[in-house]
Amino acid sequence: MIWKGAVSFGLVHVPVRLYPATAHVGVGFDLLDRRTFDPIGYRKINKATGEEVAKEDIVRGIEHRKGEYVVLSDEEIRAANVASTQTVEILAFVNAAEISFLYLDTPYFLAPDKGGDKVYALLREALRRAGKIGVANVVMHGKQHLAALVPSGPVLALNTLRWASEVRDPAALTLPPEDVGRAGVTAKEVDMALRLVEEMSSAWEPAQYHDTFHDDILALVARKVKAGKTHALETPEPPAAASRDNVVDLSELLRRSLGARAPATPVRAKKTKRDTESEAKGASA
Incomplete structure (x- = not known):
């Protein structure tokens, strides 16, 4: 479980728990020293001195002027928006087909928390019958995300979405005209x-x-x-090239x-x- 909180739409609150929906099963390559085959570790280095920095000495900061930072503790970051870290706040319901796959990021599962079974089932059924998904705000790992709440069989899935500013405009690409006739297609x-x-x-x-x-x-x-x-x-x-x-x-x-x-x-x-x-x-x- 990642966290527990609630899905909120209107005056309705659904107590839920958030779980990862995917598991990495790819090939895990280790980095090795080719001379001794010893594993190579990951080190956090001070870019000015080249020295390794201990975990307890690493803090988060935002550069507000060249070379000057405002340092924020984990507690300050959490306190900046406590409510949203505990709530999947639905902003609107939209037709599922309207959200391009370009915006889809990472999927999660939402399971009902204690006392939430009935209202969880109600929201799942309402979304399914309406053919809608909920567009919501949620904060995870100290970062705010846009997300889609989607009914998927018996489970409500929460799929984080990319912000509009993160999806590039294809206008800069050289593309054939949408009129296929003008593109020479018969x-x-x-x-x-x-x-x-x-x-x-x-x-x-x-x-x-x-x-x-x-x-x-x-x-x-x-x-x-x-x-x-x-x-x-x-x-x-090299593999033989296909003829x-x-x-x-x-x-x-x-x-x-x-x-x-x-x-x-x-x-x-x-x-x-x-x-x-x-x-x-x-x-x-």
Whole structure:
């Protein structure tokens, strides 16, 4: 549990506890000294003297003028806005589809605290039926976040959001016009692209997608351990490049994709009945 407080909307308060919703399962590389293979630690260094600084001597500060800082203690930071550190304050309810994935940051779980089951269930059901999510303010780890309160099956999830100032404006990018005709795309190519999208469409089942890099790295580690190479530094051979035809005709690329027996994808998953029917449909096209 990270903290406990309440979800507040109108005059209603839902006592809740906040829990992490994700777990890191990637490959954890340790930094080593290549001469001795001793682990390398993380040190906090005084940039002026180059000396290591003890944890108890590190404080938080905000630079208000070049080289001059205002120092704030953890207690002062918490006291600056006590109420918001204990409350998920819902500011508005919006349609879920209106929030771009660009704003999504970190997900958490909210569970009802003592005496909060009924009102928790009520809020979850109201959001589900309305097709809305709650946009809220919350303070975690000494920082204020915008967040989305989202019903997800039996749980209310709290997903922190990026502030508008943190999402860059794509206007500075060189992009093709939104009118695909002006971009040189033909109606026939659009039709084939739509067919390809339909053939490759399936229900969202996150468990069927795997971190193949993680699996391959662990397999490589196992092979090196078995070979007794637990300290050897080797330069790995580059993987063989996939053979690709030099095709620049978009229509031809789409036709080849539609006629393929299986989509070129790194996903390791079993074929479903729908996938098989889709392949048959593509082969007959």
